[in-house]
Amino acid sequence: MSNRQELNRNLAQMLKGGVIMDVTTPEQAKIAEAAGACAVMALERIPADIRAAGGVSRMSDPAMIKGIQNAVSIPVMAKCRIGHIAEARILEAIEIDYIDESEVLSPADDTRHIDKTKFDVPFVCGARDLGEALRRIGEGATMIRTKGEPGTGDVVQAVRHMRKMQSEIRRVVSLREDELYEAAKELAAPLDLVKYVHANGKLPVVNFAAGGVATPADAALMMELGAEGVFVGSGIFKSGDPAKRAAAIVQAVTNWQDSKLLAKLSENLGPAMVGINADEIETIMEERGK
């Protein structure tokens, strides 16, 4: 593995136990940082609005991203379309701290992801199961997140993906060494990465939860299921009191095992985002890019 890949995995390690928040303006970025976000995701429209607006959704305006970079000292991430090498190059040129090659935007390539080993800047990618996670890592992703169903405020997919990934990891650990070749074939994943999971019982990179996290309890649930931190998209700035909700989710991720504290954190947060039941939507973003 190259030196850059290692450094990029290391940055994700520094984000663990933290909350990465979607923001659309420098003011929101400052609110997120002050509330304890460990990084922000700069984007023109949060997923709920992308879903509502429909049409083709693309990388954000670099000027808008730079405005957010100038507003905070924490790492700034931004999204490019799946397979859009040029958008990723542009984000690298403005020295973004992490690129999210994201199914929330309209895919630019319906079969291939970006060869992320060709970049110096790190990438996070979504995955619904172990095979998908290992394929992305094989392409050079240095951080993984569940895909959830962005913009819905419904945590059900994130739970499904995280549970599936963790149970597949446990299965790989339980195999005999000579069964790993067949497992790699079934998972459609690189053999060396399957061997890593067998030996270590975890992904070789940091694994966050994303999609539908809207409350401190949602965040605590994802930590319970094995997430190493959470992304919160529409859940904060689509809610009644973003600063208070953001700070409560940050504390919930740190002390997800303390139910008494979670009860206190969940009090008087104002209305959560209304949300859409994930069964009632037409555009299924998690299906994008396998």
Next chain:
Amino acid sequence: MKVGVLAVQGAFAEMEAYWRAQGADVFEIRQRADLERGMDLLALPGGESTVQGKLLNDLGLFAPIKERIVGGLQVFATCAGLILLAEKIDDPGARGGTRPERWFGVLPVAVRRNAYGRQLGSFHTVGVFDGRPDVPMTFIRAPAIAEVLSPEVKALSTFNGRPTSVRWRNITAFTWHPELG
């Protein structure tokens, strides 16, 4: 030896593994009650200093930990941990956002956050640490020690002529990550 690792955010699992590998009895500090277990050394891991600083306050950990550090408890701090300890946070070129003057403010150095730039400025090198050669040093969006504010502060390693790790009384602090090896 009993080591308490601050586990509010960041690479605390790596810090725990580092101390376990040295035979220490390790526990996590996530809230005030955890401090009552007592410790021989406090380890402050890497992560985001703004997040850790805020959580220390929100969780009521700030004052009791500071009291122990001032009282002479051994402290081992990396990256964000160093920023939390520094007497002065001096980043004139820094961008806006959260710009605290200090957190614990006990270690007589001035630190500059994100001194090597964004993630593209992160790097790995090998150098001399405390007289030992060939020690791997990983800098992730690292701070720099811009100024040493007391002659009692001893530099343990340097990069481009500037100290990258220091020892002062009961505190050992790094701008890089010995726990990442």
